[in-house]
Amino acid sequence: MAKKLQAKIEQLSNDKATLEQQVFVLKTQNEQSEVLHKTAIEQANLDTELAIKELTQKNEKDLSDRDTAIEDLENDNKQKQDQIDKRELKKLAEAYSEQEEIFKKESKTWLISLIVAGILLLISAIVSIKVTHNESWIESIKYYVIDFILISAVWFCGVQYSNTTKLRYDYSNRKTLAQSFSDIINNLSENTAIRDKFIEKTTDVLCAPNSLADRESVLSK
Numbered sequence: 251m252a253k254k255l256q257a258k259i260e261q262l263s264n265d266k267a268t269l270e271q272q273v274f275v276l277k278t279q280n281e282q283s284e285v286l287h288k289t290a291i292e293q294a295n296l297d298t299e300l301a302i303k304e305l306t307q308k309n310e311k312d313l314s315d316r317d318t319a320i321e322d323l324e325n326d327n328k329q330k331q332d333q334i335d336k337r338e339l340k341k342l343a344e345a346y347s348e349q350e351e352i353f354k355k356e357s358k359t360w361l362i363s364l365i366v367a368g369i370l371l372l373i374s375a376i377v378s379i380k381v382t383h384n385e386s387w388i389e390s391i392k393y394y395v396i397d398f399i400l401i402s403a404v405w406f407c408g409v410q411y412s413n414t415t416k417l418r419y420d421y422s423n424r425k426t427l428a429q430s431f432s433d434i435i436n437n438l439s440e441n442t443a444i445r446d447k448f449i450e451k452t453t454d455v456l457c458a459p460n461s462l463a464d465r466e467s468v469l470s471k
């Protein structure tokens with residue numbers, strides 16, 4: 251009986267040792283699994299962070315390249331727009347220059363007409379005075395009709411000369427302003443307020459209608 255009990259005790263001890271061995275193995279395997287799992291998670295996190303970093307760098311580079319491309323396009327468009335503006339201003343300056351030459355010639359023509367009318371008026375006045383020296387004013391008034399006509403001619407030529415001269419200087423000033431517009435704008439690029447005010451005032455001057463050009467003289471009316 252004692253031997254059977256002893257054998258049973260030994261059997262239980264062996265079973266316990268076997269169970270303890272199995273528990274130890276399982277525990278070791280579990281710890282190893284946890285270590286491997288933790289290592290895998292850490293590696294996955296590192297891979298994810300690396301992928302995010304690479305993607306971020308790629309996106310930043312793409313954004314930087316895109317911004318650079320956009321900036322280059324904007325600069326190119328600005329240069330082309332500046333070239334177009336300069337060509338348009340050059341055309342505008344040439345148009346004003348043509349008008350200046352036209353009114354310069356007209357002014358010269360009216361000046362010559364004014365001088366000729368003035369000389370004729372002087373000659374007519376001298377002749378009228380000599381012819382009507384001993385005549386009554388009723389008889390002599392007919393001689394002064396030509397003088398009145400010549401006075402009107404002198405006055406008309408003088409008005410036309412004055413108008414064409416003013417128009418000549420007006421278009422000359424517009425031509426100069428159109429020619430120097432780009433340079434002045436570039437010099438005022440840092441002061442936006444003054445530049446915008448200058449553009450507004452200059453545009454008003456360049457585009458303003460000229461009232462003298464359409465004015466009809468009193469004599470022609």
